[in-house]
Amino acid sequence: MVNAESAVLSVKDLKVVFSGFKALKGVDLDVGTNEIVTIIGPNGAGKSTLLDAIVGKSPVASGNVYYKGQDITNKSSYHIARMGIGRKFQNPNVYNELSVFDNLLLALKGTHGVFASIKAKLTAAKKEKIISVLDRIGLLEKGYSKVSSLSHGQKQWVEIGMVLAQDPAVVLLDEPTAGMTPDETYATGEIIKTIAIDHSVVVIEHDMEFVKQIAQRIVVLHQGEKLTEGSVGEVQSNPKVIEVYLGREQIDAA
Numbered sequence: 001m002v003n004a005e006s007a008v009l010s011v012k013d014l015k016v017v018f019s020g021f022k023a024l025k026g027v028d029l030d031v032g033t034n035e036i037v038t039i040i041g042p043n044g045a046g047k048s049t050l051l052d053a054i055v056g057k058s059p060v061a062s063g064n065v066y067y068k069g070q071d072i073t074n075k076s077s078y079h080i081a082r083m084g085i086g087r088k089f090q091n092p093n094v095y096n097e098l099s100v101f102d103n104l105l106l107a108l109k110g111t112h113g114v115f116a117s118i119k120a121k122l123t124a125a126k127k128e129k130i131i132s133v134l135d136r137i138g139l140l141e142k143g144y145s146k147v148s149s150l151s152h153g154q155k156q157w158v159e160i161g162m163v164l165a166q167d168p169a170v171v172l173l174d175e176p177t178a179g180m181t182p183d184e185t186y187a188t189g190e191i192i193k194t195i196a197i198d199h200s201v202v203v204i205e206h207d208m209e210f211v212k213q214i215a216q217r218i219v220v221l222h223q224g225e226k227l228t229e230g231s232v233g234e235v236q237s238n239p240k241v242i243e244v245y246l247g248r249e250q251i252d253a254a
């Protein structure tokens, strides 16, 4: 069982308020080493806000975020990323006219500026790192392809690769399968499981089939609060979760 002492990432009684609107009303979350935590919940539950607050993109009104025991509450996004928390957003943010390889090169830790990065000498260590990331995201064969030639799903994997290139200990993914085909969605689940061999991963997701594929522990948010957490089975059979979320998902899917 993960607790605040053993957690890599620990969120305590976190509150986020937007112009008087309480988006998070005191949320706790502990993420263990190499654990996958999946966050589900209805639209507006506060899922993205929670990830934003962790990485310093939403101002925390009260409560704390700890990374490896250090209080990182309201530190700058840049600082938090450098410490080891990588965040992928919903929309791809890649350089379409560059190759997959060069996109990953740009994302490597300690790299500054597009021109300088691409013109700088490619060391064996950097090349090895990029190849290992390409392998992780299933794009070894596409390393020299322009990102513009890739499918939507493959672009999302490049973005995940760009997060991995920064050597984070914790990877935060906001709806990584949005807009993907079923095959791409499944492949994304397998990529995430491989990432979790040596990273902690927090995933926001709506697709329950995908959640079942990757989930170890599920946290359910509702109206800015944690409704419950547990295994897939525990969450799926929880009457409160069925009422506020899963029932609605099943109706939407019908």
Ligand SMILES: Nc1ncnc2c1ncn2[C@@H]1O[C@H](COP(=O)(O)OP(=O)(O)OP(=O)(O)O)[C@@H](O)[C@H]1O
Pocket: 018, 021, 023, 041, 042, 043, 044, 045, 046, 047, 048, 049, 050
């Ligand atoms: N910058 C902001 N300013 C004002 N309100 C915001 C801001 N960001 C989020 N909110 C509000 O906070 C609430 C939580 O939003 P959030 O995006 O975290 O929900 P979510 O659970 O990720 O939903 P979805 O599944 O639709 O992405 C929503 O009511 C949203 O309108």
